[in-house]
Amino acid sequence: MSETPTAAEVAAPHRYTAALAADIEARWQDFWDANGTYAAPNPSGELAGDEAVVARPKKFIMDMFPYPSGAGLHVGHPLGYIATDVYARYHRMTGHNVLHTLGFDAFGLPAEQYAVQTGTHPRVSTEANIENMKAQLRRLGLGHDKRRSFATIEPEYYKWTQWIFLQIFNSWYDPEAKKARPIAELVAEFEGGRREIPGGRAWSELNAVERDELLGGYRLAYASDAPVNWCPGLGTVLANEEVTADGRSERGNFPVFKSKLRQWNMRITAYADRLIDDLDALDWPEAIKLQQRNWIGRSEGARVDFQVDGHEARKITVFTTRPDTLFGATYMVLAPEHDLIDTIVPAEWPEGTKDVWTAGAGTPAEAVAAYRKQAQSKTDVERQTEGKDKTGVFTGAYALNPVTGERVPVFVADYVLMGYGTGAIMAVPGQDERDWEFATVFELPIVRTVQPPEGWEGEAYNGQGPAINSANAELDLNGMQIDEAKRTVIAHLEARGIGEGTINFRLRDWLFSRQRYWGEPFPIVYDENGVAHALPESMLPLELPEVDDYTPRTFDADDADTSPETPLSRNQDWVNVELDLGDGPKTYRRETNTMPNWAGSCWYELRYLDPRNDEQLVSADAERYWMGPREGQPLGGVDLYVGGAEHAVLHLLYARFWSKVLFDLGHISSAEPFHKLYNQGMIQAYVYRDARGIAVPAAEVEEQGGAFYYEGGKVSRLLGKMGKSLKNAVTPDEICVEYGADTLRLYEMAMGPLDVSRPWDTRAVVGQYRLLQRLWRNVVDENTGEVTVVDAAPDEATQRALHKAIDGVGQDMANLRFNTAIAKVTELNNLVTKLPEVPRTVAEGLVLLIAPLAPHIAEELWRKLGHEGSVVHADFPAADPAYLVDEAVTCVVQIKGKVKARLEVAPSISDEELEKVALADPAVVAALGGAGIRKVIVRAPKLVNIVPA
Ligand code: ANZ
Numbered sequence: 001m002s003e004t005p006t007a008a009e010v011a012a013p014h015r016y017t018a019a020l021a022a023d024i025e026a027r028w029q030d031f032w033d034a035n036g037t038y039a040a041p042n043p044s045g046e047l048a049g050d051e052a053v054v055a056r057p058k059k060f061i062m063d064m065f066p067y068p069s070g071a072g073l074h075v076g077h078p079l080g081y082i083a084t085d086v087y088a089r090y091h092r093m094t095g096h097n098v099l100h101t102l103g104f105d106a107f108g109l110p111a112e113q114y115a116v117q118t119g120t121h122p123r124v125s126t127e128a129n130i131e132n133m134k135a136q137l138r139r140l141g142l143g144h145d146k147r148r149s150f151a152t153i154e155p156e157y158y159k160w161t162q163w164i165f166l167q168i169f170n171s172w173y174d175p176e177a178k179k180a181r182p183i184a185e186l187v188a189e190f191e192g193g194r195r196e197i198p199g200g201r202a203w204s205e206l207n208a209v210e211r212d213e214l215l216g217g218y219r220l221a222y223a224s225d226a227p228v229n230w231c232p233g234l235g236t237v238l239a240n241e242e243v244t245a246d247g248r249s250e251r252g253n254f255p256v257f258k259s260k261l262r263q264w265n266m267r268i269t270a271y272a273d274r275l276i277d278d279l280d281a282l283d284w285p286e287a288i289k290l291q292q293r294n295w296i297g298r299s300e301g302a303r304v305d306f307q308v309d310g311h312e313a314r315k316i317t318v319f320t321t322r323p324d325t326l327f328g329a330t331y332m333v334l335a336p337e338h339d340l341i342d343t344i345v346p347a348e349w350p351e352g353t354k355d356v357w358t359a360g361a362g363t364p365a366e367a368v369a370a371y372r373k374q375a376q377s378k379t380d381v382e383r384q385t386e387g388k389d390k391t392g393v394f395t396g397a398y399a400l401n402p403v404t405g406e407r408v409p410v411f412v413a414d415y416v417l418m419g420y421g422t423g424a425i426m427a428v429p430g431q432d433e434r435d436w437e438f439a440t441v442f443e444l445p446i447v448r449t450v451q452p453p454e455g456w457e458g459e460a461y462n463g464q465g466p467a468i469n470s471a472n473a474e475l476d477l478n479g480m481q482i483d484e485a486k487r488t489v490i491a492h493l494e495a496r497g498i499g500e501g502t503i504n505f506r507l508r509d510w511l512f513s514r515q516r517y518w519g520e521p522f523p524i525v526y527d528e529n530g531v532a533h534a535l536p537e538s539m540l541p542l543e544l545p546e547v548d549d550y551t552p553r554t555f556d557a558d559d560a561d562t563s564p565e566t567p568l569s570r571n572q573d574w575v576n577v578e579l580d581l582g583d584g585p586k587t588y589r590r591e592t593n594t595m596p597n598w599a600g601s602c603w604y605e606l607r608y609l610d611p612r613n614d615e616q617l618v619s620a621d622a623e624r625y626w627m628g629p630r631e632g633q634p635l636g637g638v639d640l641y642v643g644g645a646e647h648a649v650l651h652l653l654y655a656r657f658w659s660k661v662l663f664d665l666g667h668i669s670s671a672e673p674f675h676k677l678y679n680q681g682m683i684q685a686y687v688y689r690d691a692r693g694i695a696v697p698a699a700e701v702e703e704q705g706g707a708f709y710y711e712g713g714k715v716s717r718l719l720g721k722m723g724k725s726l727k728n729a730v731t732p733d734e735i736c737v738e739y740g741a742d743t744l745r746l747y748e749m750a751m752g753p754l755d756v757s758r759p760w761d762t763r764a765v766v767g768q769y770r771l772l773q774r775l776w777r778n779v780v781d782e783n784t785g786e787v788t789v790v791d792a793a794p795d796e797a798t799q800r801a802l803h804k805a806i807d808g809v810g811q812d813m814a815n816l817r818f819n820t821a822i823a824k825v826t827e828l829n830n831l832v833t834k835l836p837e838v839p840r841t842v843a844e845g846l847v848l849l850i851a852p853l854a855p856h857i858a859e860e861l862w863r864k865l866g867h868e869g870s871v872v873h874a875d876f877p878a879a880d881p882a883y884l885v886d887e888a889v890t891c892v893v894q895i896k897g898k899v900k901a902r903l904e905v906a907p908s909i910s911d912e913e914l915e916k917v918a919l920a921d922p923a924v925v926a927a928l929g930g931a932g933i934r935k936v937i938v939r940a941p942k943l944v945n946i947v948p949a
Pocket residue numbers: 299319320321322325335415416417418419420421422423424425426427428430431432462504
């Protein structure tokens with residue numbers, strides 16, 4: 001935009017231009033801030049407000065809050081923010097109390113990595129990024145209640161993240177009550193002898209360490225030495241959800257290894273059933289529900305114990321979904337990480353060992369050790385890939401099949417994963433494809449236990465059919481179909497105490513510690529015995545200490561034999577702390593891991609409700625009002641949550657889990673955080689690459705005759721993501737300068753259905769700018785700036801067009817169809833442009849319809865039209881149903897081919913109805929003169945032909 005006015009601007013000084021838009025937008029943004037236009041009142045407390053507004057139905061409309069990246073926003077980011085804003089504005093205008101705000105998810109790796117590169121403290125860079133992003137967002141005219149905004153790095157916020165951690169740490173899941181309960185109640189049950197302690201000892205006989213271990217097996221947050229995903233390249237461990245399908249870190253793309261490290265976990269698996277079942281009550285895209293169900297992965301089956309031959313006290317427990325195939329279990333497999341291996345491996349290869357079983361090793365121990373080493377470097381996915389040659393070694397041990405009594409060899413093989421079921425399987429090559437491949441390579445017996453169809457040969461059969469080869473003296477499955485055979489076997493095993501029906505989940509507990517600086521410190525200290533203690537609430541927040549060196553210790557990305565070193569551990573002054581936790585002052589060691597960056601986003605919706613409360617994480621009143629259960633939302637939750645589909649199993653699963661724990665413990669009334677979820681599409685952009693495949697700046701590419709050139713060289717063009725690294729980012733700031741925020745908002749909403757990805761095209765933005773220019777001209781004289789509307793009533797056709805638009809736009813907005821809403825507004829606006837004079841009611845209707853989409857120009861015009869208040873709280877117009885019925889059409893009534901009457905009828909009239917109306921018409925009655933009727937031919941709605949008798 002040039003500073004000097006163009007000829008057109010001189011000719012028409014009051015035209016809607018970018019300069020005028022900038023002026024209007026800045027003024028109204030200031031007005032909104034000064035007047036708290038978007039402040040949503042709570043029913044009580046610090047944010048209490050107008051009772052009449054509180055009495056309205058509520059709408060809590062939320063975006064997935066952003067990570068304040070140093071790159072700032074490109075035009076792809078605000079797509080969802082604009083959509084929720086339009087939706088929120090529409091609901092304000094239709095009589096709702098609307099809570100809409102936005103905070104910042106500000107802990108996380110990028111700030112830390114940037115800090116490592118530049119030496120800037122992560123807080124400093126993060127706060128600067130937040131300021132930058134706030135300015136960018138303000139420019140878009142988003143109607144946020146800014147009193148409710150916060151960043152997760154603020155100690156006043158993470159105090160409550162830590163507090164929730166302690167709630168989780170101090171509770172256990174009671175499978176009978178099917179809910180979390182305080183750990184103190186469990187201790188009381190142990191103490192009072194109402195609950196048996198495994199091993200049969202009394203609570204009073206246990207020392208502190210034993211008690212801690214016992215309770216650790218119940219707590220919903222617990223430390224354990226399980227194998228975890230260790231990423232030497234990042235210097236931290238990662239949750240399963242943060243590891244890609246090919247076994248690398250989602251962030252940074254480094255290799256990830258299974259390594260045994262003592263880490264904090266969240267017992268999310270206790271909630272597996274409820275996390276699946278409660279999906280039914282949620283209004284979420286089916287695809288996301290399915291992803292969650294698959295991720296949780298509920299499988300019904302059985303656990304079966306196999307006695308290890310020659311080891312009275314040792315048994316191998318397997319999980320199987322096909323207990324009916326037990327007679328066909330001809331060998332067993334343990335995962336390479338399985339604990340039992342070392343205890344069952346004999347010194348020598350036993351008699352009968354085949355050469356292919358030993359991998360050429362001299363002893364079973366050597367074979368197993370070498371095989372384990374090799375397996376460690378493979379990812380779970382590589383290990384499970386179908387069609388891969390099956391590998392493994394014999395452990396030298398045998399187990400006894402509990403129904404055939406046969407000795408079956410026990411192998412170690414990496415196609416069995418430690419993290420699933422029991423980490424051990426009974427192998428049934430007759431029915432399982434993987435086992436068939438393995439049995440073939442290792443020359444193991446194959447026994448079919450389900451009758452395959454005729455001609456089925458050379459491969460496993462996993463279809464339906466009657467059981468065969470499945471009988472002993474006490475149990476006969478032969479002839480049974482699979483389901484009946486399963487039930488029968490399970491009953492048989494349960495009666496003998498060697499197995500039971502069980503449900504297994506793919507979901508693992510959530511690994512909750514990270515070896516990073518930039519995260520929430522754990523409110524945990526350890527005593528001299530290594531027993532973990534919760535810090536008392538009065539010591540929260542436990543602030544992240546200032547350190548000189550917050551660099552995480554990273555390692556050679558491929559070196560699995562490393563272990564993490566936390567930045568906080570280098571700070572001994574902070575680590576060692578004298579505390580009185582009730583038994584006198586003692587020295588404790590602080591936990592030096594930090595929480596994963598998911599922690600802050602697990603509960604932020606609750607804090608929006610009551611952001612400055614330092615007594616409670618949220619007041620009961622505010623929580624019940626905004627989130628509580630109601631009709632159609634039996635589990636409560638946010639009314640609309642918009643964000644990308646990439647969060648299907650991370651954030652959305654974790655947040656649901658935390659909600660359920662808080663709900664169980666009575667802190668909140670909503671068992672689900674997000675009632676309605678909507679995934680917006682992505683804004684894509686063209687990526688131009690040179691001959692080497694390197695992205696070149698998209699803005700500098702020129703098109704000539706259908707080909708693309710950069711600095712004279714030909715480049716290729718493909719649709720891809722928008723972003724700095726692909727050199728194709730367009731910022732909202734540039735578009736605001738060129739056209740104004742209202743145009744940008746309209747363009748983003750007009751690009752297509754909200755849930756569909758769409759390519760950005762800067763050249764097309766001007767179309768929406770022209771819409772606003774025409775709207776402006778329909779109300780304001782471009783030369784004088786005077787309002788030109790007249791008080792005359794609109795004609796019938798305009799009235800119909802207006803009410804049709806009102807009806808359609810309202811429905812579209814209520815259903816997030818903003819692109820079609822804009823099409824309807826455009827159509828009406830174009831029609832109004834052709835009127836000789838614009839009636840006030842039509843102009844006002846147009847302004848109100850566009851107000852949620854283009855709020856600044858709507859405010860300006862509303863004010864110019866003489867209204868005192870803000871258009872934000874004006875009523876959205878209501879359509880008059882009288883104008884919605886279609887216009888009448890003329891029907892010709894003939895008698896013997898001669899026109900006798902013309903009738904005005906509805907276009908949708910039926911043949912029967914039309915015939916009745918025609919025969920009752922006075923002109924027709926007169927023309928018939930009492931003659932009878934032989935025949936009536938009806939072609940609704942246009943023609944009735946009567947043939948008299
Ligand atoms: C015997 C059997 C016979 C099996 C048969 C399948 C078919 P889902 O449905 O995914 O739960 N399995 C159990 N634990 C395993 C582990 N840690 N790593 C790899 N495989 C494992 O699959 C459960 C089935 O996968 C189990 O049932 C077991 O093989 C295998 F005709 O047992 B089955």
